[in-house]
Structure formats: structure tokens, C-alpha cells
Amino acid sequence: xxxxxxxxxxxxxxxxxxxxxxxxxxxxxxxxxxxxxxxxxxxxxxxxxxxxxxxxxxxxxxxxxxxxxxxxxxxxxxxxxxxxxxxxxxxxxxxxxxxxxxxxxxxxxxxxxxxxxxxxxxxxxxxxxxxxxxxxxxxxxxxxxxxxxxxxxxxxxxxxxxxxxxxxxxxxxxxxxxxxxxxxxxxxxxxxxxxxxxxxxxxxxxxxxxxxxxxxxxxxxxxxxxxxxxxxxxxxxxxxxxxxxxxxxxxxxxxxxxxxxxxxxxxxxxxxxxxxxxxxxxxxxxxxxxxxxxxxxxxxxxxxxxxxxxxxxxxxxxxxxxxxxxxxxxxxxxxxxxxxxxxxxxxxxxxxxxxxxxxxxxxxxxxxxxxxxxxxxxxxxxxxxxxxxxxxxxxxxxxxxxxxxxxxxxxxxxxxxxxxxxxxxxxxxxxxxxxxxxxxxxxxxxxxxxxxxxxxxxxxxxxxxxxxxxxxxxxxxxxxxxxxxxxxxxxxxxxxxxxxxxxxxxxxxxxxxxxxxxxxxxxxxxxxxxxxxxxxxxxxxxxxxxxxxxxxxxxxxxxxxxxxxxxxxxxxxxxxxxxxxxx
Amino acid sequence: xxxxxxxxxxxxxxxxxxxxxxxxxxxxxxxxxxxxxxxxxxxxxxxxxxxxxxxxxxxxxxxxxxxxxxxxxxxxxxxxxxxxxxxxxxxxxxxxxxxxxxxxxxxxxxxxxxxxxxxxxxxxxxxxxxxxxxxxxxxxxxxxxxxxxxxxxxxxxxxxxxxxxxxxxxxxxxxxxxxxxxxxxxxxxxxxxxxxxxxxxxxxxxxxxxxxxxxxxxxxxxxxxxxxxxxxxxxxxxxxxxxxxxxxxxxxxxxxxxxxxxxxxxxxxxxxxxxxxxxxxxxx
Numbered sequence: 001x002x003x004x005x006x007x008x009x010x011x012x013x014x015x016x017x018x019x020x021x022x023x024x025x026x027x028x029x030x031x032x033x034x035x036x037x038x039x040x041x042x043x044x045x046x047x048x049x050x051x052x053x054x055x056x057x058x059x060x061x062x063x064x065x066x067x068x069x070x071x072x073x074x075x076x077x078x079x080x081x082x083x084x085x086x087x088x089x090x091x092x093x094x095x096x097x098x099x100x101x102x103x104x105x106x107x108x109x110x111x112x113x114x115x116x117x118x119x120x121x122x123x124x125x126x127x128x129x130x131x132x133x134x135x136x137x138x139x140x141x142x143x144x145x146x147x148x149x150x151x152x153x154x155x156x157x158x159x160x161x162x163x164x165x166x167x168x169x170x171x172x173x174x175x176x177x178x179x180x181x182x183x184x185x186x187x188x189x190x191x192x193x194x195x196x197x198x199x200x201x202x203x204x205x206x207x208x209x210x211x212x213x214x215x216x217x218x219x220x221x222x223x224x225x226x227x228x229x230x231x232x233x234x235x236x237x238x239x240x241x242x243x244x245x246x247x248x249x250x251x252x253x254x255x256x257x258x259x260x261x262x263x264x265x266x267x268x269x270x271x272x273x274x275x276x277x278x279x280x281x282x283x284x285x286x287x288x289x290x291x292x293x294x295x296x297x298x299x300x301x302x303x304x305x306x307x308x309x310x311x312x313x314x315x316x317x318x319x320x321x322x323x324x325x326x327x328x329x330x331x332x333x334x335x336x337x338x339x340x341x342x343x344x345x346x347x348x349x350x351x352x353x354x355x356x357x358x359x360x361x362x363x364x365x366x367x368x369x370x371x372x373x374x375x376x377x378x379x380x381x382x383x384x385x386x387x388x389x390x391x392x393x394x395x396x397x398x399x400x401x402x403x404x405x406x407x408x409x410x411x412x413x414x415x416x417x418x419x420x421x422x423x424x425x426x427x428x429x430x431x432x433x434x435x436x437x438x439x440x441x442x443x444x445x446x447x448x449x450x451x452x453x454x455x456x457x458x459x460x461x462x463x464x465x466x467x468x469x470x471x472x473x474x475x476x477x478x479x480x481x482x483x484x485x486x487x488x489x490x491x492x493x494x495x496x497x498x499x500x501x502x503x504x505x506x507x508x509x510x511x512x513x514x515x516x517x518x519x520x521x522x523x524x525x526x527x528x529x530x531x532x533x534x535x536x537x538x539x540x541x542x543x544x545x546x547x548x549x550x551x552x553x554x555x556x557x558x559x560x561x562x563x564x565x566x567x568x569x570x571x572x573x574x575x576x577x578x579x580x581x582x583x
Numbered sequence: 584x585x586x587x588x589x590x591x592x593x594x595x596x597x598x599x600x601x602x603x604x605x606x607x608x609x610x611x612x613x614x615x616x617x618x619x620x621x622x623x624x625x626x627x628x629x630x631x632x633x634x635x636x637x638x639x640x641x642x643x644x645x646x647x648x649x650x651x652x653x654x655x656x657x658x659x660x661x662x663x664x665x666x667x668x669x670x671x672x673x674x675x676x677x678x679x680x681x682x683x684x685x686x687x688x689x690x691x692x693x694x695x696x697x698x699x700x701x702x703x704x705x706x707x708x709x710x711x712x713x714x715x716x717x718x719x720x721x722x723x724x725x726x727x728x729x730x731x732x733x734x735x736x737x738x739x740x741x742x743x744x745x746x747x748x749x750x751x752x753x754x755x756x757x758x759x760x761x762x763x764x765x766x767x768x769x770x771x772x773x774x775x776x777x778x779x780x781x782x783x784x785x786x787x788x789x790x791x792x793x794x795x796x797x798x799x800x801x802x803x804x805x806x807x808x809x810x811x812x813x814x815x816x817x818x819x820x821x822x823x824x825x826x827x828x829x830x831x832x833x834x835x836x837x838x839x840x841x842x843x844x845x846x847x848x849x850x851x852x853x854x855x856x857x858x859x860x861x862x863x864x865x866x867x
Contacts (some may be wrong), residue, residue: 382760406763416764424757428779434761440768487761 019090020047021191021224022071027084029070039081040099041064042248049194053215053225055235057271058245059506060477064228067245068194072111073101089191107137109192110185112214114200116177119147120169126180127153127165147188151159156183156213172189175206176366179213179395186217193218196228203533204577211238211579223342230274230506236260237579244268274511276536282518285511285540311355311493312527313379318388318398320349320374348374351553356495361521361528363542365535365574371551376497376531380416381405393494402562412442415493419500421480423482425472431458431479432468435486457486461516478509482516489520497529499572502537514541535574539563547571597859604856610849617664625658629815634807638832648834650823654813656835660765660842663815669847670727671796674734675789682739683778683785686746693771704740712737716799720808730809734796745788749781783862790854794847803841816859 014101029041041063048054059066069075071086073093076208085172086093088109113119130149134140146165148559153161156179169177177200177357177370197212199207215238218225223349229235236256244252244267252265263269270287279379349371355361366372374440377383379390381402390398397410405411415438416422424502435454438446445453454463463482481501488496498517502510518541521528532538537558538545547568548558555568566572597606622629633653641648647656689700705764707715718741719733752761762776801818803809811824817839824836 341720380764382763403769406766407768411764412768415760418757418761420757424761426758426776426780429758437762437767439764441771484761489763 006369020049020189022048023087027086028082029079030082032078040248044250046243048224050224051222053239055227055242056237057232057235059230059244060243063248065196066243068228106133107188109191110190112181112185112195114197116181119181125166129447130184130187132559133184137188139188152183152187174202178210192224208577232271233579274507276540282515282540290468294392310365311357313356313395314391316389317351317352317388318349319346321347321386347551352553354546356527359525359527360541363530363538363545365538365545366548367533371550372531372548376499380497413494415488416497417488417501420504421484424484427472430469430471431483434483435490438490457490461486477505481513495527499531587642594860599665603852607849607856611853614846617661618668618694621664623670625661627655627658629659629662629847634740641834643660647838650835656838659815660839663817667797670794672799674731674796675793678735678738678742682742683746686743688748688752690750704743708740713749720803730800730803734799749784750777755778783858786857786861790850790857794850
């Protein structure tokens, strides 16, 4: 932990060594809204020592991000620090003028944001963006800055940094972009790094690589880190101490070893219970006392496995090809010699075969870009296949063009729950209109009955009836997910494709939604194709798992077998990348 | 707790939140009133000339003065509101229907629809727009209907571009896919799902082109196309008064000009308020 004295530094880095680096006392942040001031953070006190890694864990709306914005003083205009103090190396940040604050940000403390693509300027080369930071804080001379930028890229393990210096953000993968953001944040060697959900939206293997990198780099340099996350497992695996927040209050602070062994606060226990992990069942995720919900499974399924052994869905040698992007229309291509045919196309899905039995739930697992979404869209008949067979209940639906499929009776039998509940609801439709849409188009019931049917469905998915007339933006994430599920089951489909239905939800809401899906499956006798990248969630809900990589199936089999004795190397990689909390 | 009740409450909130919006709505109501009942409440007949009272400066009897034929300018300015207002509204409705629909179809279906609509609007944009409007009115004939058509045509590309861009970003949205799963055909998705979502931005466009349409109609009349004297119309009145400014009778051109300015100003301000009003995200 060699401390470097820097001439430009306004903060004396040596004198305050006994004090914590960051000391927040009694912090309260208020937001001015239509209905008066709302307190997003209340009386929060926490401190971060030099070289310490602290996690702030909480669900959406817990005030974890707001706390960090208050430290960086980047609250939006409606927000203000109402009370409390934020001491950084003995300096009260509340009293620092904005011009000096600008100097501190980036040089003394910096931040990694949730979405790496949004955090980078899309039309500026990544190397240039790093240079901007270095020059802004006058870290190096302008003639040496290029080399420093390349060096910084090298430190975040970007292969071929000299070439990548000239890359634009859109030319890099999500994981690469996050590395560049980390490089930006660490370029000036700050003392404090705040990482706000740095791995949300990244694949598990990428998440592991990014987190390992952050922890390694900050340890190397003796930096302090605050990791803001909703994932207790991630927090406990990578941090020294964990702070749990709920509704703007800190409910528990403990070392990460003890918080998993002896969680003292009820909310922490609830959060821990709701986190999917090996060795638990779906019902275990729900808080104590709620496990004894009316057993819908006891009822005989509405439609039993009919027609003996014929599976509901059979997919054979399914292929989807896309033309390669760019080049195809360039002058060179037009006038030059024609390249061989196979170079012009890209196989997103490369000859996969699987089947789903009546009443079975099958998990389709893989990382982004592996073709799992393309597969589900083809089965859903939203896009056309290139070749192969899609047999649904004995009929070849793959032959029907996607454009025509929407108005056919078959449409009723295959439905889908989308990944992002916000995006999948029309912002101008109320909840009841969203649920009624399939009923009115395909259900063949009169307008008068629709309302009653919608209310039945709302009750079935546990959506309070008084919320039916609200617009999507007036509903919470969990409520929107329920609306999406109610819409998908409105027509009593045989097959429902669940496209990461809980990816955008908090863990406690996820636990409830997963249980709801299981209950609905039991009572309605549907089959599920569950598309996900989260093996822990798939383990809970699915009978069988299909693992996909680069358009091909690398392994498929019963969930327990695949999880416990994975055959393919890729499956093993996926499993080992899941953060394991110290138990 | 009816729907209309909540819309009214929301309207009151939007107006109260932003005083500029409140003012714009106030002015709009004033203009609309003038257009509706103006001709019945004016003190003098806007067409009646009075040779004994030509070129009077503004006075208690003639608030805005009189012109070279002795007609009361105040009465003429008020009475002209209706014609200008009607031209603006009908041309905007027409262009919204044509350009809006063509634009969202282009953005949603892409392919040939997009190419055809795009090239049509490119062709229109290749002309200086006012000259194109002049040409259309000159070719089709000197009537109010043709002014409306000309104004609609020159605004067509603006609507196409906005609607196309907005529809295009929504064509792959989750709710559009969900609508397909619900059994909606492509045209239904376009009209029932995408169109309502781009209304807020179209509202701003409508309001801005309203001002532009009034200016365009007045401009055509000013150069002698379109509305013919002695019909009261702001553009003609400014043209008639322009000749008299040098000899010191400033009021003949000033007051219709000011009315024109106020109307355009109102419509431009109204845009933001209208967007807030039709955007459900702003309702809490």
C-alpha cells in the first residue's frame, strides 16, 4: 500500500491515515416531488476505511444509489442533502465548491455506472475518452498521454490495447465496455471507487471476470471500494463488510462472513431466503409464514398429458441465418469478385434439436449472443426460420410465415412472458386493457365479459383489482410482471415461453413471481420454455435444461444431472462463475 | 373517479405547474373565441367602407384606426381571425393525416413503403418551400382550399420525418411483440398501439406547424395569391398597409401584423403544454 504524494493533490493523503477514508454521518437526502419532499435516504451513517471493500446491498428504492450520488454530489436537481455530513479524508464534501468537487471526482473518487454502454460516449474512440480524463486532471503531459491511455487499457486486461485504443464503444462487447469504464474510473488512481451495480446486464462469466478485475486492481493499489448491488451473493463473495439498506435506512452492518452465518435483522434474513442458491426448493424462497399458500397443485391439472408419448413441441435441426452486417453493399462487393456464399451469412442458431413434453418445463440456458432468444422467437413464430422443423402438437407450424401467424387460431396456444415488464407493456394502455388485448383479438368473448375475465386473471396472478385501471408507469416492477403473466395466460395457452421473466426484478419479487409461475403451471397444466442465463433460477423451476453456446446445444438433460454432474466444459464454466457466498 | 374527471384534473395541474403554458392556453382560448364569435361582436362591419373617415389614426371610436377606404381596422383584425384560424387548422389536420400516417407506415414497415414515402418527401424538400406553395396555388387556382392544400403539402416532410423516426424506434419494442402475440394484425398494431404512443411528440409538431401554417397563408395573401380583397385577412391587410407606412399611417399594417405575431407565438408556446397534457407518463 505505497502511498504516492502528488503535488497537485489538495487532499493530504498521509495525514488522515488514522481516520476512515469516507465517513458518512446521519445523512438524509430529500427529493422535491409533486407531493412535497420525499426522503430517499434517512439518517444513514457508514464509514469506509482505507483499502476496505464495502458493499451496500438493497432492493430497488432502498436508497443505495442515492447515498453514493450524495457522496459524489451528483444528485439530480430535485434532490438535496437535507442533513448530515460526508467527510472524505477529513474534508467535508458538503462545503466544497462545485469547481473543486469537479476536480475531486475522477481524481480522488470515481464511479462505475450500471450500463457501460451508456456511460461511454458512443462517437468517441475509447482511447480518446481515457485521454480526456487524464488531461482533465492534468495527470500527464499531452505528448505522453497516448502511451498512458494504452497502458491503462492494458491494466484492465484488454487484449491488444494498441488496436483497441482506436475502437468505438459499439465495436466492443458489453464486458469489454465495462473494462473500459473501469479503466476510465481508475485512470487517475483515485482513493475511492464506487461501483454502482457494475455487472447488471452482464453474463455470469463476464461478471466474474469484471469483479475479479475490480477487486484485484483496487487491492493492488490500496484503494477503497464501495460496491452497490442487489445481489447478496455477489456482495458477500467480494467484499469485506456488507451494509444492508431498506427504504432509505440502514438495517444491518456486518462483516460478510457473519452476515451469511448469523443475519441479525429480519429484512436481511428475508433477502437471504429469497436469493436462489443450490440446495433449496422454490417454496424455500418465500419468507417464513408465507410458504403455506393454498396448494393449487392439489387440483387435477385442467389438461392432462394427452396423446400418450407425443411431445407438445418438437424442434429439429433448426437454423437461423442472418446476412453478415456491413460490407454486403459496399462498392467493393458489388464490383469485386463474389465472396463464397457461406461467408455472407451468420448462423445465430445452428441446427438445434430438442423437444418439450406436455406439462414439462424446460430451461434454455446460455450467455448473451448464444442464440437462445433467436430460438425462442422462432418457436414463438415472431420471426421466420431459415431451415429445420418446428412441430407443435403434431403440426408443422414452422412453415407458416410469421407475418400470418398472428391472426391464426394457433396463436392462442403459444404465448410468451417478456424479459422487461416495462418495455412489454404499452405505456398508453391501462393494466386491464393490456390483459384484455389477447381476449378481444383471439378470445372470441364479448366486450361485456372481458372485464370479468380480466378480474379473474388478475386474481389468479395475485394482482389487486384496484390496480387494473392504472397505467404501467404507475405500477411497480413486480406488478407489471404480473400484468405480463396475466396477459400471457389469458388465452389458456399450451406452451408459454418465459424470456428471463425475472431478470428485471428484485430478488424478493423474483421469489414470489417464480412461485406464482410454478403454481400457475400446476393448476393450468401448461408447458414452459424458460429462457435464462441464471442457472440458479433455472434449477428451481425446470425439469430439464438445455445449455446453448454459439448457436449450438452443448448439453441437455434432467436439471439435477446437468447441475450436479455437468458433462460439457462450458456448463462447468457457467456453474463455477456464479458467485458463491462464504457459507 | 371517471376518466374525464382525471383528465380535467391533470389539465389543471399542467397549466398551474408552468405559467407559460397557462398563458399560452389563455391566449389560445382568446383566439378561438375571436374566431368563433368575433364577426358578431365587432363594432363595425369589417367590409363596409366609410369615405368620410379614411386613414384615421387610432382613436376612441376606431381603436386601431381606419384604412384608406375608411374600414375599421379593429373590426377587420378580429373578423380575420376566423379565416386564418380555419386555414391553419384544416391544413394541419390534413397534413397530420397524410404525413403522420405515411411516416409511421414508413417507419414500421420499412422496405418499399419507406423508400417511396422517403423519396416523396425528399422531392418536396428539394424546393424552397414558400416558392413551392406559391407554385401550387398559382397552378391550382386562387382559392382558400388551395391555400390549405399547399400549406399541407409543404409541411408533409416534417411530419413524415418525425413520425417515421418515432415509429421506427418502437417497431421492435416489447409491447409491439406482445401485441403480435395477442393476435393483432400489422395494421392494428400500427394504429392502436404505435400511433397513440407517438401522439405526444406529434402534438408538439402540430402546434409548431399551426403557427407556420398561419404565417404561410398570410404570406401567400401578402403577395396576392390566395385570399382576395376585400375579405379581411391578416396577410392582405399587412400588404395593403405596407404602402401607407412611408406616408406615416403605420397603424394599418401594424395591428394585423401584431395579431399575426401573437397567434404564431401562442401556437409555438402551446406545443410543450399540449405534450404534457397527452403524455400519460406525466400523470400521477
